[in-house]
Amino acid sequence: MTKQLEQFIIRGVTNSGQRFRPSDWAERLAGVMSQFRPHGSPGGPLSYSPYVVPVNMDGVRCVVVDKRLRDLEPLAWKFVCGFAEDNDLQTTERTLTLEEAPQVAS
Numbered sequence: 806m807t808k809q810l811e812q813f814i815i816r817g818v819t820n821s822g823q824r825f826r827p828s829d830w831a832e833r834l835a836g837v838m839s840q841f842r843p844h845g846s847p848g849g850p851l852s853y854s855p856y857v858v859p860v861n862m863d864g865v866r867c868v869v870v871d872k873r874l875r876d877l878e879p880l881a882w883k884f885v886c887g888f889a890e891d892n893d894l895q896t897t898e899r900t901l902t903l904e905e906a907p908q909v910a911s
Contacts, residue, residue, distance in 0.1 A: 809900050810871065815885070816895040817866035824865075825894060831859035831866040834888060841874060841881050857885065 815834075817825040827833075838857035846855070853859070856874040860867050868885070875882040889896050 809902060811873075811900050812898065813870040813872055813886070814862070814897045814899065815868045815870065815889045816862070816897070818895050819893045820895055821893070825892060828866070831868045834868050834885070835859045838874075838881060838885065841878050843873075843877070 815831075817831060819825060835853045835857050839852065839854050841854045841856055843855065854874075856871040856877065858869050860869055870882075870885050872882075874885070888894075
């Protein structure tokens with residue numbers, strides 16, 4: 806059986822179509838969430854959590870949030886969802902197989 810990876814994607818575009826500022830918002834959000842990692846995983850203060858990763862999709866800054874964060878730390882999940890809602894950002898969801906998922910460099 807192939808394992809599935811569910812993701813919540815926050816796009817750097819508001820629901821009215823305007824680009825979200827500041828331009829480094831995705832890196833800032835991922836940086837705040839860097840402490841939330843799988844138990845025993847390597848990483849330090851200068852790496853992102855594999856659960857919250859800034860990416861560029863179709864020329865738009867985005868943050869991809871692994872839905873496993875919800876089980877690891879419900880308040881962190883609530884924080885990222887609240888960030889998207891409070892800033893009126895576009896969100897989508899997708900499901901990938903583990904083979905399709907990009908590998909995160911620490």
